[in-house]
Amino acid sequence: MAGAARRGFSRREAWLQQGLRLFAPDALVHTPQGHALGEVSGSMATCVGDVLRALEQLAPSRLAEEWDNVGLQVGREDWPVGRVLVALDVSPVVIEEALGQQAQMLVTHHPLIFRPLHVLDLGSPSGRMLDTLVQKRLAVAAAHTNLDSVCGGVNDLLARSVGLAAATVLQPDAVDGASGFGRVGCLSAPTTLAALAARIKTLLGLEAVRLAGRPDLPVRRVAVCSGSGSALLPAFWQSTAEAFVSGDLRYHDAREAELRDRGLIDIGHYESEVLVLEALAQDLAARLARTGDAVEVRVSRAEMPPFTIV
Numbered sequence: 001m002a003g004a005a006r007r008g009f010s011r012r013e014a015w016l017q018q019g020l021r022l023f024a025p026d027a028l029v030h031t032p033q034g035h036a037l038g039e040v041s042g043s044m045a046t047c048v049g050d051v052l053r054a055l056e057q058l059a060p061s062r063l064a065e066e067w068d069n070v071g072l073q074v075g076r077e078d079w080p081v082g083r084v085l086v087a088l089d090v091s092p093v094v095i096e097e098a099l100g101q102q103a104q105m106l107v108t109h110h111p112l113i114f115r116p117l118h119v120l121d122l123g124s125p126s127g128r129m130l131d132t133l134v135q136k137r138l139a140v141a142a143a144h145t146n147l148d149s150v151c152g153g154v155n156d157l158l159a160r161s162v163g164l165a166a167a168t169v170l171q172p173d174a175v176d177g178a179s180g181f182g183r184v185g186c187l188s189a190p191t192t193l194a195a196l197a198a199r200i201k202t203l204l205g206l207e208a209v210r211l212a213g214r215p216d217l218p219v220r221r222v223a224v225c226s227g228s229g230s231a232l233l234p235a236f237w238q239s240t241a242e243a244f245v246s247g248d249l250r251y252h253d254a255r256e257a258e259l260r261d262r263g264l265i266d267i268g269h270y271e272s273e274v275l276v277l278e279a280l281a282q283d284l285a286a287r288l289a290r291t292g293d294a295v296e297v298r299v300s301r302a303e304m305p306p307f308t309i310v
Contacts, residue, residue: 001144003112013162022243031302037288040238045080045249045293045294046080046081046082046288046293046294046295047077047078047079047080047081048075048076048077048078048079048105048139048141049074049077049078049297050080050081050288050291050293050295051075051081051105051107051141051284051288051293052072052141052289053083054284054287054291054293055071055107055141055143055284056071057287058143058145058150058152058280058283058284058287059143059146059149059153060146060150061146062146062175063145063149063150063173063176063179063181064144064145064146064149064287065145068144068145068146069111069113069114069142069144070082070111070142070143070144070145070146071141071142072139072141073090073111073112073113073140073141073142074112074113074130074133074134074138074139074140075105075133075137075138075139075140075167076139078104079104079137079139080104081104081105081139081295082104082294082295082296083101083102083103083105083295083296083297083298084103084104084105084106084107084281084284084287084295084296084297084298085097085098085101085103085105085106085107085299085300086106086107086108086277086280086281086284086297086298086299086300087106087107087108087109087299087300087303088108088109088110088270088273088274088277088303089108089109089275089279089303090106090108090110090129090133090140091113091129092128092129093302093303093304094106094108094135094300094302094303095129095132095138095303096300096302097229097300097303098138098300099136099138101298103137103138103298104137104138105138105139105141106138106140106141107140107141107142107143107280107284107297108137108140108141108142108181108279109142109143109144109147109154109273109276109280111141111142111144112126112129112130112140112143113138118193120229128230134302138220143280145181147276147280148181148226148227149173149179149180149181150179151178151179153179154226154227154272154273154276155181155182155183155224155225155226156183157275157276157279158183158224158225158226158245158272158275159183159185159224160206161203161275162196162199162200162203162222162224162245163187163188163199163203164183164184164185164186164187164222164224165185165186165187165188166185166186167183167184167185168183168184168185169181169182169183169225170182170183170184170223170224170225170232170235170236170239171232171235175258181225181232182223182224182225182229182232182235182236183223183224183241184221184222184224184239184241185222186220186221186222187219187220187221187222189221190218190219190220191218191220192213192215192217192218192219193211193213193214193216193217193219193242193243193263193265194211194215194216195264196219196222196243196263197209197211197265200245200265200267201267204267204271204275206268206271207269207309208309209266209268210249210264210265210266211263211264211265211266212249212253212254212258212263212264212265212266213243213254213257213258213261213262213263213264214261214263216245217242217261217262218242219242219243219263220242221239221240221241221242221243222241222242222243222244222245223235223236223243223244223245223271224244224245224246224272224273225244225245225246226246226247226272226273226276227246227248227269227272227273228246228247228248228269228282229244229246229247229248229249230246230248230249230250230253232244232246233253233256236262237256237260237262239256241262242262242263243262243263243264243265244257244262244263244264244265245265245267245272246264246265246266246267247266247267247268247269247270247271247272247273248266248269248271249264249266268305269308270305270306270307271305274305277299277300278299281297281298281299282297284297
């Protein structure tokens with residue numbers, strides 16, 4: 001393994017373990033010695049529909065945004081499932097890994113089919129993936145903005161990972177106020193924007209973060225948003241938080257932060273979400289086990305960040 005790839009793999013393992021440490025202990029499934037993380041031994045009596053129902057309990061689809069596409073992406077509910085692979089994205093690398101592990105289902109954070117398909121060209125990159133998935137009977141389901149929004153989901157894990165206490169929802173759901181996008185809470189002690197960025201970099205094992213605002217800006221309250229956080233900036237501006245931690249922040253977002261004397265810390269889209277994978281695998285396996293469904297739930301080890309720091 002090349003040096004850069006080895007470093008990337010090590011950082012990814014650190015991110016996954018960070019997410020697992022933050023996961024609620026009472027939701028963990030205790031598996032027999034020697035089994036994979038989130039694994040429950042047994043036969044393939046479980047079907048895709050059983051996994052979909054467990055996902056619905058974990059992250060209700062009603063919490064997804066109207067523009068989102070969650071739930072079943074490829075397959076049939078009556079297809080048998082004995083092993084599930086969890087990842088952020090469906091990609092050729094992840095598909096190959098799933099088939100190599102003899103998995104029958106992929107559960108991803110980002111939907112494979114995000115926009116309506118006008119043409120299914122099996123020669124296109126996405127078409128080739130869909131062709132392989134159908135031919136190999138590898139089902140795919142996604143939990144996206146519903147997993148971001150739900151209490152105990154991606155945003156709660158991110159809030160805990162940066163050391164926020166008593167975090168509340170930054171932009172509450174209109175129906176379920178306990179869920180919603182982003183979180184905001186207090187650090188255990190005041191710090192500066194630069195010191196907070198350095199601490200987050202260490203805590204999450206990141207190679208680099210981007211910082212906008214005065215490095216010496218005093219910070220006690222922090223808002224976070226997993227994934228792409230620019231849409232939540234209006235909620236951040238209206239809050240009493242001094243700093244905002246997210247991914248995919250833009251040039252003009254940074255200029256606005258300078259004008260408002262607030263701070264932005266961009267940790268990356270992938271990096272802000274990958275910590276949920278181990279927790280998702282554990283929770284999904286536990287829910288299936290409680291209903292008597294014996295399924296191995298594993299986390300992808302082949303998936304890597306799309307960007308490389310050089």
